[in-house]
Amino acid sequence: MRLHFDDHLRLQFNGAKVTTDAGLLAVRELDEALGLTVDAGERLLDSRTGRNTRHDHAGLLRQSVYARLAGYEDVNDQEALTRDPAMRAVVGRKALERNAEYLEENDILYAIRIAANQNLYAEIEHLLTRPVGRPPKKPRIFYHSFSYRAVSWMKSRRVVAKVGWHAGELFPRVGFIVTNLQRKASSVTRFYNREAAANSGGGRASSPSPGPGSPAPGSSPTR
Numbered sequence: 014m015r016l017h018f019d020d021h022l023r024l025q026f027n028g029a030k031v032t033t034d035a036g037l038l039a040v041r042e043l044d045e046a047l048g049l050t051v052d053a054g055e056r057l058l059d060s061r062t063g064r065n066t067r068h069d070h071a072g073l074l075r076q077s078v079y080a081r082l083a084g085y086e087d088v089n090d091q092e093a094l095t096r097d098p099a100m101r102a103v104v105g106r107k108a109l110e111r112n113a114e115y116l117e118e119n120d121i122l123y124a125i126r127i128a129a130n131q132n133l134y135a136e137i138e139h140l141l142t143r144p145v146g147r148p149p150k151k152p153r154i155f156y157h158s159f160s161y162r163a164v165s166w167m168k169s170r171r172v173v174a175k176v177g178w179h180a181g182e183l184f185p186r187v188g189f190i191v192t193n194l195q196r197k198a199s200s201v202t203r204f205y206n207r208e209a210a211a212n213s214g215g216g217r218a219s220s221p222s223p224g225p226g227s228p229a230p231g232s233s234p235t236r
Contacts (some may be wrong), residue, residue, distance in 0.1 A: 048132055050074050052165070110167065113191065122194055129187060136161065143185075146176065156197075157176070158201075174189050
């Protein structure tokens, strides 16, 4: 199991933004890998409507659980914890959803890497069994595309999974990308790798949507 820490987080010596609960970042990554609060959030019935749904159940559950893990058992501490930079980072505020909505509204093609969880792994269970036979020196790569809706998303989106079996490694290397591209799964991962590398590997790749009759970014004009 590999943990993929949020590369947007940075450690700084800034007295105005101090937290004593940085250890929660590791807890959050383990939670993401196992899909614990995501799975629990999907099992909770939400009867709220309208503006009462500002915060999703998974986020509220994370805030409650993580606060207790950090030693804050009194619910009166929650108001102060909303200003704690570590707690704000681990609870999450639907950042990916906001980014995706902005890109979609502005006709921008995107591919964003997302953290793995048990629900995503369930979609590629058929690819997680080691291929029969002696493993070749060259990695064996498999792709799978499916529709997925996270608890914090307002709608389902396309997710592309890449599973790589490498010689000498017991478990496969797995990655998930949410995208609005309509290309083959392998082309989506190439787009992500190329654009993310050009943008210093920020975990997101995007490009203006081509106009009518224009080739998609990275493709060659039809001859």
